[in-house]
Amino acid sequence: MKTFPDHFLWGAATSAFQIEGATDEDGRGPSVWDRFTAEPGRIRDGSDARVACDHYHRVDQDLDALSWLGVRSYRFSIAWPRVLPTGRGAPNAAGLDFYDRLVDALLARGIEPFVTLNHWDLPLALHDAGGWPARDTVGAFVHYAEVVMRRLGDRVRRVCTHNEPWCISTLGFGKGEHAPGERSWPRALAAAHHLLLSHGHATLAIRAIAPATEVGIVLNLVPTEPASPSEADREAARAFDGGFNRWFLDPLYGRGYPLDVVFDHVHAGHVPGPELPFVHDGDLRVIATPTDYLGINYYSRAVMRSAVVPEADNSPPTVVASGDKTDIGWEVAPSGLHAILRRVHAEYAPPKLYITENGAAYGTAPDATGRVRDLARQRYLWTHFAATHQAIADGVPVAGFYLWSLMDNFEWGEGYTQRFGIFWVDYATQARLAKDSAHLCRRIIRANALVDLEADLTEAAA
Ligand code: IFM
Numbered sequence: 001m002k003t004f005p006d007h008f009l010w011g012a013a014t015s016a017f018q019i020e021g022a023t024d025e026d027g028r029g030p031s032v033w034d035r036f037t038a039e040p041g042r043i044r045d046g047s048d049a050r051v052a053c054d055h056y057h058r059v060d061q062d063l064d065a066l067s068w069l070g071v072r073s074y075r076f077s078i079a080w081p082r083v084l085p086t087g088r089g090a091p092n093a094a095g096l097d098f099y100d101r102l103v104d105a106l107l108a109r110g111i112e113p114f115v116t117l118n119h120w121d122l123p124l125a126l127h128d129a130g131g132w133p134a135r136d137t138v139g140a141f142v143h144y145a146e147v148v149m150r151r152l153g154d155r156v157r158r159v160c161t162h163n164e165p166w167c168i169s170t171l172g173f174g175k176g177e178h179a180p181g182e183r184s185w186p187r188a189l190a191a192a193h194h195l196l197l198s199h200g201h202a203t204l205a206i207r208a209i210a211p212a213t214e215v216g217i218v219l220n221l222v223p224t225e226p227a228s229p230s231e232a233d234r235e236a237a238r239a240f241d242g243g244f245n246r247w248f249l250d251p252l253y254g255r256g257y258p259l260d261v262v263f264d265h266v267h268a269g270h271v272p273g274p275e276l277p278f279v280h281d282g283d284l285r286v287i288a289t290p291t292d293y294l295g296i297n298y299y300s301r302a303v304m305r306s307a308v309v310p311e312a313d314n315s316p317p318t319v320v321a322s323g324d325k326t327d328i329g330w331e332v333a334p335s336g337l338h339a340i341l342r343r344v345h346a347e348y349a350p351p352k353l354y355i356t357e358n359g360a361a362y363g364t365a366p367d368a369t370g371r372v373r374d375l376a377r378q379r380y381l382w383t384h385f386a387a388t389h390q391a392i393a394d395g396v397p398v399a400g401f402y403l404w405s406l407m408d409n410f411e412w413g414e415g416y417t418q419r420f421g422i423f424w425v426d427y428a429t430q431a432r433l434a435k436d437s438a439h440l441c442r443r444i445i446r447a448n449a450l451v452d453l454e455a456d457l458t459e460a461a462a
Pocket of ligand 1 (some may be wrong): 015018164220297357404411420
């Protein structure tokens with residue numbers, strides 16, 4: 001059997017806005033996503049996250065699910081507007097208390113908390129004062145990081161500054177698909193820079209408060225290849241890889257912004273010249289502050305053909321993808337996970353890597369017996385575990401794997417139409433139900449090894 005390293009950190013992941021609900025309880029302020037979901041036409045099924053999975057009132061039940069699963073760690077995000085309702089100033093005691101209790105409850109169960117500070121729910125007041133395109137938001141984020149770490153830093157050993165800055169900047173400000181729904185490349189680029197800059201400053205601030213805590217950032221990375229060896233397809237792949245992956249990896253690892261992509265933006269009229277107007281002296285040094293790990297969220301790859309302009313969605317434009325796709329339209333490509341892990345290790349060498357998210361959207365519902373036979377998700381996860389195992393065998397220092405997601409939840413612009421959970425959520429009753437994939441993960445986590453999938457499926461079917 002293929003075993004994983006001792007102390008491999010098996011985990012499950014969620015984010016506050018996607019599961020908590022209770023958006024106007026206990027002093028929580030509004031976030032940019034509360035406003036976005038209230039705007040007609042923004043969310044595919046017209047839904048919002050005011051209730052979501054009602055996790056705020058069902059924490060114990062969800063912690064029971066984590067204990068049953070046997071994970072060693074739980075990655076969750078803190079809602080900035082719950083802690084600082086207007087983004088600045090004095091903390092809301094009830095908000096901090098909620099996460100304090102969550103951390104203690106996890107530790108009491110032997111589960112390590114992995115805290116994400118920013119999983120997209122920027123306090124609305126901060127957005128209205130300029131938001132991520134404004135440099136002032138950098139200081140506000142550092143203040144928020146300090147408030148959280150002063151309270152939780154004695155118990156939280158892993159913290160992440162931002163989740164997927166590409167989504168916040170590109171989907172939020174460039175393509176208009178996520179909050180705040182703008183379509184302005186100059187503002188998207190400024191937002192991306194301020195996210196990175198605030199990551200660097202917050203990393204330093206967190207270290208000063210909690211020196212024993214691992215600090216890092218989480219990027220969604222998409223391995224990219226040309227559809228053919230033609231020069232045009234290779235150029236399309238270069239541009240996509242540059243905007244999606246290198247725009248974030250290069251500055252984080254001390255190389256500054258990739259010049260080829262800067263010139264793409266100059267050529268497109270997004271910035272006036274090779275000098276990016278929002279970059280001040282010293283910024284790049286701060287952004288490149290060394291971190292303890294890089295978190296990688298992996299879902300799919302991109303195969304680029306020149307005639308197709310990468311279009312707006314959270315998925316990579318797998319323009320010539322053959323084979324299976326998940327319900328959300330993303331190609332199933334476990335080889336891409338192996339490829340991106342190897343590449344990041346070879347080219348950027350973070351001291352440690354976590355797969356901070358991986359999972360698949362399939363709508364498989366409970367059958368007449370109440371069982372969720374989500375075979376496709378089981379195959380998806382198993383093949384991605386296998387790709388991870390191979391990368392570790394190749395020498396990539398992958399220290400953990402977090403399933404996305406613990407339970408079905410509010411999938412941003414897709415509303416509740418996409419189910420990523422290994423637990424089914426019945427939104428009418430808020431009942432949770434372990435899918436077959438949850439049972440498979442439980443066996444794999446217990447064995448700390450890749451069980452034989454086909455034998456496992458036969459056994460489970462018997
Ligand atoms: O649900 C999201 C999550 O919030 C961020 N990473 C990708 C997931 C699936 O789209």
